[in-house]
Amino acid sequence: MERFGRGIRFLLLERTRDAARADDLFQETFRLALEKVRAGELREPEKLAPFLRQLAKNLFIADYRKTTKRATEDLDDVPAPADPEPSQLDQVLQAEDARLVRELLRELEPPRDREVLFRFYLASETKEQICARLELSSVQFNLVIHRARLRFRSLVERAGMRPGMKEDGGSSHSRIRAGMS
Amino acid sequence: MDHQTIDETHVVERYLLGQLSTQEAETFEDHYVDCAECLDRLELSRRLRQGLLQVATEEAVQAAVVQRLGLLARLARLGRSRQLGLALAAAAVLLLLPAGLLLREVRRLDGELIEARKQPSAEPGRQEAEAARKALAAERARAEQERTALQQKSEQLSAELEKARQPQVNTPIYPLSPERSGPGDGEPSNRIAAGPATGWVVLSLDLGAPETSNRTFHATLRRGPVTIWEGGGLHPDPQGSLVLSLPASLLSPGDYSVTVDAKNTAPAHFTFRVRPGR
Numbered sequence: 001m002e003r004f005g006r007g008i009r010f011l012l013l014e015r016t017r018d019a020a021r022a023d024d025l026f027q028e029t030f031r032l033a034l035e036k037v038r039a040g041e042l043r044e045p046e047k048l049a050p051f052l053r054q055l056a057k058n059l060f061i062a063d064y065r066k067t068t069k070r071a072t073e074d075l076d077d078v079p080a081p082a083d084p085e086p087s088q089l090d091q092v093l094q095a096e097d098a099r100l101v102r103e104l105l106r107e108l109e110p111p112r113d114r115e116v117l118f119r120f121y122l123a124s125e126t127k128e129q130i131c132a133r134l135e136l137s138s139v140q141f142n143l144v145i146h147r148a149r150l151r152f153r154s155l156v157e158r159a160g161m162r163p164g165m166k167e168d169g170g171s172s173h174s175r176i177r178a179g180m181s
Numbered sequence: 182m183d184h185q186t187i188d189e190t191h192v193v194e195r196y197l198l199g200q201l202s203t204q205e206a207e208t209f210e211d212h213y214v215d216c217a218e219c220l221d222r223l224e225l226s227r228r229l230r231q232g233l234l235q236v237a238t239e240e241a242v243q244a245a246v247v248q249r250l251g252l253l254a255r256l257a258r259l260g261r262s263r264q265l266g267l268a269l270a271a272a273a274v275l276l277l278l279p280a281g282l283l284l285r286e287v288r289r290l291d292g293e294l295i296e297a298r299k300q301p302s303a304e305p306g307r308q309e310a311e312a313a314r315k316a317l318a319a320e321r322a323r324a325e326q327e328r329t330a331l332q333q334k335s336e337q338l339s340a341e342l343e344k345a346r347q348p349q350v351n352t353p354i355y356p357l358s359p360e361r362s363g364p365g366d367g368e369p370s371n372r373i374a375a376g377p378a379t380g381w382v383v384l385s386l387d388l389g390a391p392e393t394s395n396r397t398f399h400a401t402l403r404r405g406p407v408t409i410w411e412g413g414g415l416h417p418d419p420q421g422s423l424v425l426s427l428p429a430s431l432l433s434p435g436d437y438s439v440t441v442d443a444k445n446t447a448p449a450h451f452t453f454r455v456r457p458g459r
Contacts, residue, residue: 007214010223014197050211094231098239101232120191121230122237124198127191145191149222152229 001030004049008056015060019087025063029056100155104148116144182212184219193222197230344380345428354383356422357439359449369436371451374458379429386423386441386451398423398443404435415441 008029012022033055036042042051108114112134119125119133131141187193187209195201196209213219355373375382388398400423401411409431417423423441432455442448 004214006220007210007216010220011210011214049215050207053207053210053214094235097228097232098235101229101236104229105236117229117233118237120194121198121226121233124200126200142189142191145194146188149225149229153225156225156228 004052005030007049008052011053012056012060015057021063025056025059028059032059096159097156100152100159103155104152107151108148113144113148116141117148120145182208187212187219187222193219193226194230197223197226341430349380352381352383352426353379354385355453356385356387357451357453358387359389360452369438369452369454371453373432373453373455375429375432375434375455376458377429379458382427382429382432384425384427384439384451384453386425386439386449388417388421388423388441388449396443396446398441400425400439400441402427403438403440404433409437 005026009022009026012025012029013019016022016025029052033052036051036055042048105114105117108117115134116130116136119130120127125133127138127141130136131138136144182192192201192205192209196206201209209219213223353373355371357371373382386400396416397413398415398417399411399413400415402409402425410427415423425439434455434457436454437452439451440448441451
């Protein structure tokens with residue numbers, strides 16, 4: 001759990017976009033994994049990562065189906081869903097990330113680099129499309145993304161908000177703990 | 182999956198954007214669940230993306246406000262120069278909606294400014310807020326006038342359209358023969374009565390031989406020297422007559438001429454006088 005916990009949590013959070021649901025599925029994944037390992041269902045130990053990944057995804061799919069089925073059976077009986085709004089702490093962290101991104105954008109030269117970031121990260125344009133539109137070579141494009149990533153990392157670290165270094169990775173609490181450690 | 186490939190092909194970003202194939206995504210997931218370096222990159226890229234999204238959203242909101250104010254100014258200018266006619270009825274109806282929405286937006290902004298003025302923290306910017314409020318109030322007044330004018334025009338056009346949709350009874354039909362002399366020579370011998378209740382007037386223009394029915398003509402209706410209407414690609418009926426239906430509102434009292442011509446044919450002139458009717 002210590003070794004794979006952070007990755008499995010990230011995977012579940014990426015699927016559910018809901019920290020509470022991700023936490024529930026995370027617990028269930030490792031409970032079930034332990035049962036199956038004890039029952040000898042994992043025949044090749046080196047395939048533990050794919051095994052856990054598939055287990056987490058199956059649980060997510062089953063949970064998703066259960067939720068949507070409940071919703072279509074009787075809307076009145078559906079329990080209130082988890083609050084999709086970010087918590088106050090997450091809102092603070094998001095605002096801080098936005099501040100860091102603004103700082104990053106201010107530093108980017110030439111301004112075309114800003115456009116590369118927006119097109120790549122937000123407009124979901126492919127590298128080939130962006131290179132063609134902005135007349136960039138593949139190397140130039142890679143350089144822009146690489147520099148932006150490095151600079152953002154250093155800004156994050158300077159702000160004491162390093163990416164998750166603890167076993168439970170992506171949650172806001174772990175980010176704070178990591179930053180304070 | 183090695184880190185050089187992941188870096189060079191931007192696997193981390195493409196995974197977050199959902200641009201990897203199912204197989205690629207699964208291979209990368211099998212890798213990153215056990216790779217702290219890739220998890221760091223994933224979290225960092227996700228935060229970078231969310232930050233960019235928030236910055237872009239804020240900039241879009243600011244741009245939208247500026248754009249709305251620009252639209253408002255353009256709308257205010259429209260009313261002074263535009264002559265609306267029957268052909269613009271649809272445009273007038275379409276204009277009413279944005280005008281109403283803009284007016285509502287101005288009222289909302291106005292309300293916000295009034296509220297802002299009540300706040301002690303807004304004191305340093307009070308003069309600017311006051312100036313902005315006055316500018317918005319002026320824009321609102323102009324938009325209000327514009328909306329009222331458009332609404333009146335729309336109602337008038339709707340009434341005309343409704344009237345035009347009704348069946349016409351005893352529509353007057355005037356058979357006209359071509360003048361021997363050219364237009365403008367003498368007084369028109371044909372008389373047509375047209376008034377507010379007339380609705381439509383039908384002119385049957387005799388072009389002569391029936392063999393003209395397979396030719397294409399061009400017709401021009403003039404009141405004195407002014408062209409009221411013209412149309413091309415017209416085909417006479419099998420009897421060699423060109424039948425024109427005209428709304429009586431087009432025919433104010435006066436002398437009119439219709440010139441009908443075709444390629445390699447001498448033009449035919451028809452004249453008539455419209456006098457006030459019921």
